[in-house]
Amino acid sequence: MYVAVKGGEKAIRNAHRLLAHERRGDRTVPDLTLRQIVEQMALSVARVMAEGSLYDMELAALAIKQARGDLIEAIFLMRAYRTTLPRFGYSEPLETAKMLVRRRISAxxxxLPGGQLLGPTFDYTHRLLDFKLAAEGGEVPEMPELAQPDPQEMPRVTDLLGHEGLIEPDVPEHTPESADEDGEVGDLTREPLSFPAERDIRLQNxxxxxxxxxxxxxxxxxRGFGRTHPFAGEIRIGEVEVEFFAEELGFAVPLGRVSVTECQMINQFQGSAKAPPQFSRGYGLVFxxxxxxAMSMALVDRALRSRELGEEQGAPAQDEEFVLSHSDNVQATGxxxxxxxxxxxDFQxxxxxxxxxRREWEERNRQDKADAQEAAE
Amino acid sequence: MTGPAESAREAAEGEYNFAYLDEQTKRMIRRAILKAIAVPGYQVPFASREMPMPYGWGTGGVQVTASILGRDDRLKVIDQGSDDTTNAVSIRAFFEKTAQVETTTQTGEATIIQTRHRIPEKALSQDQVIVYQVPIPEPLRYLEPRETETRKMHALAEYGLMHVKLYEDIARHGHIATTYAYPVKVDGRYVMDPSPTPKFDNPKMHGMKALQLFGAGREKRIYAIPPHTTVESLDFEDHPFKVQTFDRPCAICGAEEVYLDEVILDDRGGRMFVCSDTDHCEERRAAGHVGEAGGNPLEREGAA
Incomplete structure (x- = not known):
């Protein structure tokens, strides 16, 4: 029996023991190390850090190992751990124009200045299973020579367009719709989400x-549900410095580097009474x-700007309350x-x-039948 | 200096603040609770935290309980009326681990009762607080999915839509087809979701001596009913609110006018009805009451 009998406590304990046992799997197979996960499952680690909103590769690897490779479970573990951490403050905005770029492409x-840099990408690989990887201790790939791009020579594509005034400025002029006058950035891990949500909160979400x-x-x-005419203006992946403004010192100090992917979508905008025809932006940034x-985020960010840009609304991706209320996989899975x-x-x-x-329905039916028979006779 | 993996390990070894949440977070939640008590039935937004249990599994109730729990409290946790359902066991264990408070299964002994889907049969006293876990705090949500709209409707006390829904039920089925999470009006002002308790429990909320707190973690809302507050279940003069009735008493303890669970005994239609409130049932049996089954056949089966 499922509940009527006492023993829930013992059943839970046993289930968790079984889980631990199965997580380890066949004991003759070596245990995965966190280092192996960080090095060889790097994209899983990146996703867990991004959606877990905590930049720590070792912890992300631990979460993936503990979650048996279930990434949403791993993200949940990261989030739950993250809540227990003290908060010292907010970093200075990242300067992605100064990124140490590993990959940078513009469509x-x-x-363009700085060139196209393919970097480590699946693009243009033929998706054929590589059976060489299946062999244990297979060939070790050679370390290729890397270009050493100079960040000074790799301006952001949107900045190039900005010089011509063809794209809306990065920091839009203040309108009643734009972010707080004081430029304060919201934080939905500290304040409950409310609507309408400004772009800072939307991007965080x-x-x-x-x-x-x-x-x-x-x-x-x-596909047309809120078309935004996007071009992948630029995608860049690399390391950026994180700086923190220290009150005691009176200036910002570097804390370290994080690896991020930034996507700037360039979207058509016909202009309105308030703004001249120019390109508009959709922005994506992930750990x-x-x-x-990052690309998906940029598309959705742009779609969610339909209100502020005075565009027709109605597609799911333009519906702020729909998108922001359902985007969080930890909430959704729970x-x-x-x-x-x-x-x-409740079922009872x-x-x-x-x-x-049903009783009433059967009673009514019987009555109706009896009436019909009576009428026929 | 300790690395993150190391501090994670320390945390895992019991280095939590009392009742898990840090004091700043508790203060923030207590402020929301105070506001909720001041405006009965109004949903107060709060900065719900990510808890080490899934959203939808009681994170709102857990945060409320954690914020009001003191070292001298005695905690009872029930789910579906039972102290032994898996999630109740898990939440009780969470507080035993992080707050080392005394726990109990006896309704009368508890100072705080966290519940999901039931209100105990025994009347609560003024020295007790009942904390409800709430999945969807907005009673108008299934009629109007947008928060921007429902907030306006509450502000204007515009509840016509809800009455139309109840009326349509009657027109179509001859009954109001809502059997749990049956909407109530609190203190003559806010329409409120009582959480998915069966409507059987609605009358217990009216004029209750204990403070009633409601926590919705995923939806980030807290609301409250102060002691001795009017709570009316919505109805019509010609279709007054009625609770579920059962045509037989509890098979184990013979209790009448309590909420019963239907337990399927075999695949030939055999079933028995037993108290959903397990503590109530045990207390009655201890007092010598016996139902038609003569004892608890389920316990015998479990032992086998």
Missing amino acids: TYKD LARGDEGFLLALGYSTQ GQGERK FVEHLKLPHYV AELVLVRQM
């Missing part, structure tokens, strides 16, 4: 949002190498999976009602 120009959800929404805009997520919890009290209430309504 809008054939060539998307940065923490589920890659699959944003991918589907971004895709839907391309680690996460191009698919609520979907809570259906596993016992609900028999429904049983009582359905039985009563």
